[in-house]
Amino acid sequence: MNIYVLLKKTFDTEEKINLHDGRIDDDGAEFIINPYDEYAVEEAIKQRDEHGGEVIVVTIGDEDSEKQLRTALAMGADKAVLINTEEDLEDGDQYTTAKILEAYFEDKEVDLILAGNVAIDEASGQVGPRLAEALGIPYVTTITNLTIDGEDVSIEKDVEGDVERIETTLPLLVTCQQGLNEPRYPSLPGIMKAKKKPLEELELDDLDLDEDDVEPKTKTIEVFLPPAKEAGRVLEGDVQDQVKELVSLLKNEKKVL
Amino acid sequence: MSKLLVIAEGRDGALRNVSFEAIAAAKKIKSDAEIVGVVLGKDDLEDKANELIYHGADRVVTIAHEKLQNYTSEGYGQAVLAIVNDESPDGIVMGHTSIGKDLTPKLAAKLDTGLVSDVVDIEVNGDRVEYTRPIYSGKAFEKKIITDGLTFVTIRPNNIPILDRDESRSGDITTKEVDVADIRTIVKDVVRKASKGVDLSEARVVVAGGRGVKSADGFKPLYELAEVLGGAVGASRGACDAEYCDYSLQIGQTGKVVTPDLYIAVGISGAIQHLAGMSNSKVIVAINKDPEANIFNIADYGIIGDLFEVIPLLIEEIKAVTVEA
Ligand SMILES: Cc1cc2nc3c(=O)[nH]c(=O)nc-3n(C[C@H](O)[C@H](O)[C@H](O)COP(=O)(O)OP(=O)(O)OC[C@H]3O[C@@H](n4cnc5c(N)ncnc54)[C@H](O)[C@@H]3O)c2cc1C
Numbered sequence: 001m002n003i004y005v006l007l008k009k010t011f012d013t014e015e016k017i018n019l020h021d022g023r024i025d026d027d028g029a030e031f032i033i034n035p036y037d038e039y040a041v042e043e044a045i046k047q048r049d050e051h052g053g054e055v056i057v058v059t060i061g062d063e064d065s066e067k068q069l070r071t072a073l074a075m076g077a078d079k080a081v082l083i084n085t086e087e088d089l090e091d092g093d094q095y096t097t098a099k100i101l102e103a104y105f106e107d108k109e110v111d112l113i114l115a116g117n118v119a120i121d122e123a124s125g126q127v128g129p130r131l132a133e134a135l136g137i138p139y140v141t142t143i144t145n146l147t148i149d150g151e152d153v154s155i156e157k158d159v160e161g162d163v164e165r166i167e168t169t170l171p172l173l174v175t176c177q178q179g180l181n182e183p184r185y186p187s188l189p190g191i192m193k194a195k196k197k198p199l200e201e202l203e204l205d206d207l208d209l210d211e212d213d214v215e216p217k218t219k220t221i222e223v224f225l226p227p228a229k230e231a232g233r234v235l236e237g238d239v240q241d242q243v244k245e246l247v248s249l250l251k252n253e254k255k256v257l
Numbered sequence: 258m259s260k261l262l263v264i265a266e267g268r269d270g271a272l273r274n275v276s277f278e279a280i281a282a283a284k285k286i287k288s289d290a291e292i293v294g295v296v297l298g299k300d301d302l303e304d305k306a307n308e309l310i311y312h313g314a315d316r317v318v319t320i321a322h323e324k325l326q327n328y329t330s331e332g333y334g335q336a337v338l339a340i341v342n343d344e345s346p347d348g349i350v351m352g353h354t355s356i357g358k359d360l361t362p363k364l365a366a367k368l369d370t371g372l373v374s375d376v377v378d379i380e381v382n383g384d385r386v387e388y389t390r391p392i393y394s395g396k397a398f399e400k401k402i403i404t405d406g407l408t409f410v411t412i413r414p415n416n417i418p419i420l421d422r423d424e425s426r427s428g429d430i431t432t433k434e435v436d437v438a439d440i441r442t443i444v445k446d447v448v449r450k451a452s453k454g455v456d457l458s459e460a461r462v463v464v465a466g467g468r469g470v471k472s473a474d475g476f477k478p479l480y481e482l483a484e485v486l487g488g489a490v491g492a493s494r495g496a497c498d499a500e501y502c503d504y505s506l507q508i509g510q511t512g513k514v515v516t517p518d519l520y521i522a523v524g525i526s527g528a529i530q531h532l533a534g535m536s537n538s539k540v541i542v543a544i545n546k547d548p549e550a551n552i553f554n555i556a557d558y559g560i561i562g563d564l565f566e567v568i569p570l571l572i573e574e575i576k577a578v579t580v581e582a
């Protein structure tokens with residue numbers, strides 16, 4: 001099976017967010033594999049181990065994205081592809097990202113593509129379904145179970161807590177939800193091996209794309225932090241008094257009761 | 258005159274509130290646009306169509322088809338695209354719900370256009386429309402504009418107020434025949450877990466329990482509190498994983514995103530993935546025995562204490578106060 005994983009390098013949102021010149025300051029910030037893409041990498045490895053084939057991890061990013069790709073290789077992926085847009089593009093949105101991926105996949109024989117359900121930074125959840133539509137293959141989002149038998153695929157999909165059981169066939173794109181599996185940590189031998197695994201680097205030119213082909217349709221004009229809340233008030237006194245004060249505040253000050 | 262499509266969404270036989278919010282959003286985007294509601298389903302769509310008109314739609318197109326009983330991206334995709342072909346709208350607005358998230362990127366790809374997802378506010382600045390959306394798990398916001406192609410947005414439930422319902426409004430309801438073919442993802446069955454009562458993502462008050470609640474039994478007082486407040490019960494991942502409650506109650510990045518007027522977090526530590534689902538709530542109350550718990554950093558009011566002691570007192574006090582009123 002030819003199994004592909006779409007991986008995004010993201011800012012670790014556990015970290016404090018600062019603004020610099022009207023943008024999120026990523027100087028010295030920690031970058032991670034988008035957590036939902038870790039589920040995708042893990043699932044890809046499991047399916048390959050069961051059915052044979054190859055796991056190829058694809059990212060659109062910059063030079064620094066090699067780090068996250070090596071981690072995926074250390075987990076057990078076979079090959080990595082970095083589509084580096086640093087030199088060619090200033091701006092991009094989900095339209096851009098999906099167009100670039102579409103061009104990459106155009107001449108590939110695909111059985112299964114796994115993506116994350118959402119990237120924790122920009123968080124639109126658009127990229128997976130956009131790509132599937134562009135490639136003309138079916139997709140199922142937010143999956144929590146995946147069973148492949150020949151060409152037939154059974155899936156459990158999380159729908160706001162309900163579970164939908166879905167049957168479909170390969171080729172297919174799925175987006176991964178928490179609960180699908182427990183991503184493994186790279187082992188030491190895995191990390192050593194990863195250094196020698198193939199990592200292909202591509203630019204727009206290699207995909208026969210021009211800047212114009214992928215020009216974004218939307219633009220971010222401002223980034224801001226939530227208005228600072230007045231420091232939350234921790235109530236004092238004995239519990240009975242605290243409860244009384246709380247109810248009074250909710251009723252009279254905030255008018256939510 | 259411009260024209261905006263609003264794709265409505267139902268649940269348990271009625272329309273979800275976010276459908277009406279999407280109409281209000283469309284009006285904000287262009288106050289004089291013609292608003293065309295879209296209702297899809299198996300049958301009995303007329304009442305829903307009327308509700309859209311009462312809430313501000315100018316007219317409604319419905320498609321009834323067996324294969325539209327359950328949502329599939331392919332079935333709904335074909336139906337909406339058929340309407341888009343007829344109507345050539347300038348834009349599309351839909352809720353950022355599990356269906357909206359699944360369907361809209363497919364439509365955007367097919368229509369070769371942009372899409373601004375999960376919008377919580379819309380402002381018109383001259384002839385520029387600015388869309389605000391949370392990013393970085395709710396720790397920041399961005400304002401976006403659409404520079405080319407269709408105006409295509411999804412809105413987060415409970416953020417854009419609906420227009421007043423007005424039963425004297427009237428408008429055309431047209432039924433469109435569409436041959437829905439070739440669905441490659443078949444829904445075999447749905448294991449329904451979502452609780453009855455108030456829809457969590459639309460609730461005005463949410464009482465959410467975490468691992469601190471310690472057992473399924475421990476959730477009982479939370480249900481009682483939610484009931485006296487006319488709200489719904491939610492939970493953290495921690496509580497769901499520990500099987501104190503069902504995953505359908507989960508709030509956060511993986512679960513539901515809620516924006517109630519009042520959110521009461523009980524025995525929840527406040528992990529970023531949880532905050533991503535509730536930090537936009539208007540008033541946040543935290544009850545936790547650990548003064549260092551992160552949830553206090555985003556709470557308006559905090560009580561440091563044992564939830565098993567605090568909740569019964571809170572129920573009593575609220576009952577007392579609301580009886581007075
Ligand atoms: C050239 C370029 C310039 C950009 N400039 C900016 C900018 O200035 N500001 C800004 O905020 N954003 C910028 N972006 C990023 C862009 O706005 C989105 O973050 C990106 O399109 C992904 O959307 P999302 O974060 O909503 O991901 P989602 O749609 O939520 O992601 C879902 C899944 O899609 C896959 N996926 C998403 N992104 C990638 C990727 N890059 N590579 C491989 N798989 C992926 C992953 O599996 C992920 O889990 C730029 C992108 C490009 C290509």
Ligand SMILES: Cc1cc2nc3c(=O)[nH]c(=O)nc-3n(C[C@H](O)[C@H](O)[C@H](O)COP(=O)(O)OP(=O)(O)OC[C@H]3O[C@@H](n4cnc5c(N)ncnc54)[C@H](O)[C@@H]3O)c2cc1C
Nearest residue numbers: 467468469493494495509510511512524526530531546564
């Ligand atoms: C990819 C990913 C996605 C995730 N998505 C989500 C998500 O959508 N939603 C979500 O909630 N989490 C999510 N998580 C998990 C998240 O990181 C936390 O693990 C989880 O939110 C913790 O749940 P909790 O606060 O109930 O438990 P804990 O962190 O264990 O906190 C329990 C709290 O209860 C307090 N407590 C204990 N006893 C009492 C008492 N008697 N009285 C008062 N207080 C008491 C403690 O002081 C503590 O603060 C996700 C994690 C990952 C990696």
